[in-house]
Amino acid sequence: MVFSQSATKEVPEFCHHLHKILDSGIKDNFESVTASSDHVSPFLKMPGQSLHLEKFPIYYVDKDSRFVGKSNLNFDTLSALKKLEELKEYVEVCLDTTQWTWLAFDGEDSTTVFFHETKELLAISKELTLTLAMVEVAAKEYSIDLYIRRNRR
Numbered sequence: 001m002v003f004s005q006s007a008t009k010e011v012p013e014f015c016h017h018l019h020k021i022l023d024s025g026i027k028d029n030f031e032s033v034t035a036s037s038d039h040v041s042p043f044l045k046m047p048g049q050s051l052h053l054e055k056f057p058i059y060y061v062d063k064d065s066r067f068v069g070k071s072n073l074n075f076d077t078l079s080a081l082k083k084l085e086e087l088k089e090y091v092e093v094c095l096d097t098t099q100w101t102w103l104a105f106d107g108e109d110s111t112t113v114f115f116h117e118t119k120e121l122l123a124i125s126k127e128l129t130l131t132l133a134m135v136e137v138a139a140k141e142y143s144i145d146l147y148i149r150r151n152r153r
Helices: 005-028 031-039 077-092
Strands: 058-061 066-070 101-106 116-124 128-138 141-150
Touching (some): 005 031, 077 116, 077 128
Antiparallel strands (some): 066 141, 128 141
């Protein structure tokens, strides 16, 4: 495994929160995830999910009901490729290999209009597709994003 020993302590919490997101995607198309950022207050307890997704500190649900997690870090080409593989291993630990299949793609899938996905790693299950994407944010500068979408039937 590429990730460090200190990262192995983060994995159980990451998996717990990732499973909350996956369950929300299956049950309510991520509606409880969006509710968490709008309705959870330290002073007033309301239904919703408080999530801390290690490695992807910025997250939201976009207008197409797709969960988006952003690493908020920029890398050069080689570092981004290395980080993409590292995050694949990090996420892979949480997924049941009997239900999820990994695929790799180069190039643009035009899912995200404003960014160019240079390389994508997809994990596909019966209900959901999880994508780790190396996204070009500037000339020769990349970030890694996580997308989760409910499969269309």
